[in-house]
Amino acid sequence: MLPLHCEGYAGIDGPFILLTPRGKQQVGYLEVQGENRLVTDAEQVRMLAARYSSIRGQALTPRESLVLIEKKLGDE
Incomplete structure (x- = not known):
């Protein structure tokens, strides 16, 4: 997942x-x-391949992704 504030998504x-x-x-x-x-x-x-590398660099870690998903589910 990408952070919500991510700009210039590759x-x-x-x-x-x-x-x-x-x-x-x-x-x-x-x-x-x-x-x-x-x-x-x-x-x-x-x-x-360079674009893929940029996307991976912009992405949240698996743990950060889980925290964001759980936060958004709790906001509902």
Whole structure:
């Protein structure tokens, strides 16, 4: 989960998946509004991997996420 005050979310452009097939180069997979695309260009995959790293850096820890969820459930 992301903190509520998070600005400049690195995943704002939508979801993606990074795949690393055994013995092959990493690829990206995008599904947006009924369209899908396999990303094999090394530079584009590198950019997706950097974006993923940013998202992980912005995310709360599992414990912090649980605390936030429990707080929001208690607010109802």
